[in-house]
Amino acid sequence: MDNFAPVNFPYNNSSSSTSPTAVSSHLSLNLMTDYSDHNSSYDQLEDDHDHNIGFVGKNVNCSSEELGLDHVSSATSELGNSEGNDLNSASGSGSGSGKIHVKKGDKKIRKPKCAFQTRSQVDILDDGYRWRKYGQKAVKNNKFPRSYYRCTYQGCNVKKQVQRLSKDEGVVVTTYEGTHSHPIEKSTDNFEHILTQMQIYSSC
DNA sequence: CGCCTTTGACCTGCGC
DNA sequence: GCGCAGGTCAAAGGCG
Numbered sequence: 001m002d003n004f005a006p007v008n009f010p011y012n013n014s015s016s017s018t019s020p021t022a023v024s025s026h027l028s029l030n031l032m033t034d035y036s037d038h039n040s041s042y043d044q045l046e047d048d049h050d051h052n053i054g055f056v057g058k059n060v061n062c063s064s065e066e067l068g069l070d071h072v073s074s075a076t077s078e079l080g081n082s083e084g085n086d087l088n089s090a091s092g093s094g095s096g097s098g099k100i101h102v103k104k105g106d107k108k109i110r111k112p113k114c115a116f117q118t119r120s121q122v123d124i125l126d127d128g129y130r131w132r133k134y135g136q137k138a139v140k141n142n143k144f145p146r147s148y149y150r151c152t153y154q155g156c157n158v159k160k161q162v163q164r165l166s167k168d169e170g171v172v173v174t175t176y177e178g179t180h181s182h183p184i185e186k187s188t189d190n191f192e193h194i195l196t197q198m199q200i201y202s203s204c
Numbered sequence: 205c206g207c208c209t210t211t212g213a214c215c216t217g218c219g220c
Numbered sequence: 221g222c223g224c225a226g227g228t229c230a231a232a233g234g235c236g
Binding site for chain 3 (some may be wrong): 134135137138139140146161194
């Protein structure tokens, strides 16, 4: 982990916000991007969980775009699955009523992801946005399931995944994917504090 | 009644 | 080609 630089979260609105819901009163953060090796990704995170904030991913290339900034970046980081589903098309149209994620022949455009881990008793960080859970899957080598959430704001197709580490039950890994196209819906003092720290210490 | 969670089925990509 | 793992859909049910 050597590329530290300011980082923002995947939020367009950086204005302060407050609304405590699920954020643990004491939690630490490890921000990382692109843990692209699906077998080692979360294990990697565990190596660094004693730090309050720090990257533990392989390729620290979380772009400003994925983090919610306006200008475009070419970052192509993605979360550790090997599938590389076309999340842009999937999120945009959901491929209709079917369950086809990627059209054959379509060029894969992988939406960058930005993941971070927290030490928290709760799985869900209240980041001020409204999320709807759309799936949950058991993950190999992990006794805890991975939950899939989607931003409920109309037209916003930001997704996030939440998973607790099996080796360290106190660590929750949250992966954001996409950019919010709307202001934050509620505020969270705790989360803003976290964001502030991230902007100071982290970089993607 | 609307929103959300749960959950099983389905689809895709990858490794063997 | 097959099996596995990850990701998504959508019906059903719960809750405020």
